[in-house]
Amino acid sequence: MTAAASPLHLRLPATSANLGPGFDALGLAMGLYLTIDAKVAEDFHIKATGRNADQCAHLKNNLILRTYDEVLTAAGRESIPYLSLDIHNEIPLGMGCGSSAAALLAGVMLANHFGHLGWTKQQILEEACHREGHPDNVAACLLGGMTASAMHKNHVVTATCGENLNWHLLLALPSASLATEKARALLPPAYTRADAVANIQNTALLVAAFAQNRPELLRTAMQDRIHQPYRMEACPLLKLLLPLNGHPGVLGIALSGAGPSVLVIAEDANAAGKLPEVIREAANDPSLEILHTFIAQASIQG
Ligand SMILES: Nc1ncnc2c1ncn2[C@@H]1O[C@H](COP(=O)(O)OP(=O)(O)OP(=O)(O)O)[C@@H](O)[C@H]1O
Ligand SMILES: N[C@@H](CCO)C(=O)O
Missing domain, CATH: 3.30.70.890 (GHMP kinase, C-terminal domain)
Incomplete structure (x- = not known):
């Protein structure tokens, strides 16, 4: 039996995709964050504060937990660890600020950590991009700055710049x-x-x-x-x-x-x-x- 994983702290930024003409290709990471402190627990539990806290705290059909569960199930894990999530959210949901990309990445990162998948950053990126269907928000959320991305067959190719611009x-x-x-x-x-x-x-x-x-x-x-x-x-x-x-x-x-x-x-x-x-x-x-x-x-x- 695998030992319970240590707690995990995630801080994922909001993203503004497209920036006008770069449809499905460009994303800009912004200083508003989805912050999650996660640990193994006796049952699934979410405590949420900040923006859209009620929606973030829903246990049923929650994008973060659903992604976590689906990734571990697809990886063949028979017992999926229950988690307690302490969430503070600053990203407006459903407003074009990349909330679903941050939630998907969070779910994949939680699965990787608590399911001991041992995935690389590139594998995490690709899993979340495939789930989102387009890479712009997910890539900028993971890599920061202004990230350009393209999907080629099953792979995501990215390039980041502008992280230090003071605009x-x-x-x-x-x-x-x-x-x-x-x-x-x-x-x-x-x-x-x-x-x-x-x-x-x-x-x-x-x-x-x-x-x-x-x-x-x-x-x-x-x-x-x-x-x-x-x-x-x-x-x-x-x-x-x-x-x-x-x-x-x-x-x-x-x-x-x-x-x-x-x-x-x-x-x-x-x-x-x-x-x-x-x-x-x-x-x-x-x-x-x-x-x-x-x-x-x-x-x-x-
Ligand atoms: N922190 C979260 N917890 C649970 N579900 C979330 C969270 N963030 C986003 N979601 C889910 O994602 C949905 C919003 O995703 P949607 O793709 O419609 O918009 P967006 O990602 O905010 O905008 P855009 O993709 O244009 O940047 C929410 O209605 C909710 O179902
Ligand atoms: N490129 C995407 C971003 C939103 O997820 C779109 O404009 O539909």
Whole structure:
């Protein structure tokens, strides 16, 4: 019989996928975290604090525990250790901030640790990416900074840059959430060559902007033609905020992930301090919630 594993501490960041044109390819790790302290227990138990705490504490059909169970079952483990999870969550659920990627990675990491799977970081990444169906949020959540990723056959290839950029991130959060599945169903099955070329050009510039610290490129590079136009109706905040592209202090604007929240990249602390009022005015919503955060480093396991 294998000895019970030691407790595990996980700290996984929120992520903003796509950044405009990099649909299913780019993700930006942000300084809002899903933090979990896990240990072997007599039964499954979750204590949750922070954002969406009630949802995070549900034992039934919980994405973290479901993933944990499925990974260990698929690995042939007959007895699956019960866990007690102490969760503090800062990632808004169903808002386009990568909550499901963080939850999936957490489930895979818990299975790896408590099931003694001995997986490498790359295996953990690939398992979580396959479960999510696209790699952008998961790769950025695990690797930090601005991570570009591609799925080739069963493998995920990644490259990270921009971890140390001091750009300020503002996340404007509408009150209602939008499931990623619904937001993906809004997209057309094919695109024109002109739309594809525009997105390839902008994505190439966007990667250069992060790799070379070229903030002046973002205004053009964050423009998208393959998902944002189709999600505009379900994400009305985007339509109201896109005209702020080019406003003093705004470097770029995009739908965050599948929406409905909107990511505004601000030039510096001064701009990040002034822009919330401008954003609320453009949204015509004085009580619009805006989170101020930064680019995050890789996730922590220990
Ligand atoms: N900490 C968590 N605990 C339990 N379930 C979670 C947790 N985080 C996310 N989930 C599950 O994932 C769902 C949200 O996933 P969804 O893919 O729709 O949005 P998102 O990941 O927040 O946004 P995006 O993929 O656009 O960044 C929640 O409704 C919930 O079922
Ligand atoms: N690239 C994904 C991110 C959300 O999971 C999408 O836009 O649907």
